Amino acid sequence: MGGLRRIMKKGLGDMGFNKGGGIINWFPGHMAAATRAIRDRLKLADLVIEVRDSRIPLSSANEDLQSLLTGKRRVIALNKKDLANPNIMHKWVNYFESCNHDCVSINAHSKSSVMKLLELAELKLKEKIIREPTLLVMVVGVPNVGKSALINSIHQIALSRFPVQEKTKRATVGPLPGVTQDISGYKIAHQPSIYVLDTPGVLIPRIPDIETGLKLALAGCVKDSVVGEERIAQYLLAVLNSRSTPLHWKHLNTRMIERSKDELEEKHKFSLKDLLPKKKKPPNTSDVRYIEDIVMEVQCALHVTLSEFDGDLEDENNLESLIELQFEALQKALRIPHKASEARTMVSKKFLTLFRTGKLGPFILDDVPETQHITP
Structure with a gap:
């Protein structure tokens, strides 16, 4: 892999992955505002579903939010599992679980897959459901990992399980990053009332490498x-x-x-x-x-x-x-x-x-860490 790393530096050059500096300014102003809003609302969340791309389970993490998620109930949802190598996917789930993180691989467009995620989320909220009349689930992740597609699937499942009185909204879904540019709340259940917050995808002000x-x-x-x-x-x-x-x-x-x-x-x-x-x-x-x-x-x-x-x-x-x-x-x-x-x-x-689109086959670009430690 030495040739790969050297060609990135020589052939691709220093791309300047930092806010307002270097060759590439990839951190738009709306992301800074969204990051502040997400930080404020995280304090109120009873459960956080952190959506990551199964092809890059570590690289698609927003490192700036990890410290805020440490003390929260959290489920890591590795989305787009249909595009990831199934021979390696289970190793990633095992890795996160060894780091004491609940993790599940999903396809946001598959009802059975999303049901599996909801069952895990309900299990995580079991104690809170008994005590609280209203619960808040927050969905976070970097752009284009499938957050809005996941919320729309949750809506469809919720509509078949709970008598929702008011007209529900659907999250906007698109193939390009940056489609969701505001924080929106969606009621998905009654007794107790459970709301899901869809958030815009935000990257960190500086990508490490x-x-x-x-x-x-x-x-x-x-x-x-x-x-x-x-x-x-x-x-x-x-x-x-x-x-x-x-x-x-x-x-x-x-x-x-x-x-x-x-x-x-x-x-x-x-x-x-x-x-x-x-x-x-x-x-x-x-x-x-x-x-x-x-x-x-x-x-x-x-x-x-x-x-x-x-x-x-x-x-x-x-x-x-x-x-x-x-x-x-x-x-x-x-x-x-x-x-x-x-x-x-x-x-x-x-x-x-x-x-x-997976036409060349399933891939996972990140390597499973050898050490049993996840970057906080």
């Missing part, structure tokens, strides 16, 4: 325009190469050959009937397979470039050269015209979309 910042950017917690799509794509390629991930995609070459044969057999001969107007165009197998084909071509392109590479991945110059070759291979695989302006940006955007 370049790699943490790039992980946040890769997961979509920082807007692409702040860091730059090409920088983020370079980092993703460096991570995949350092882990030898494309070498595990060797079988895809055979699958692509078989797919090509199948498509040739499915092609029908031209007929005059093809000229007749159709009320509804029948589904085209090639259209259905388009995305899958693109993913397969991308994976094959990365497999070929890495398997044929005879340099040292620990050498940042060699790693840079490999990444350059892979950008060219990705441009062909993603079918972006060779002379298209801003071709590298288009390649980066499409490549990042494939990763973020």
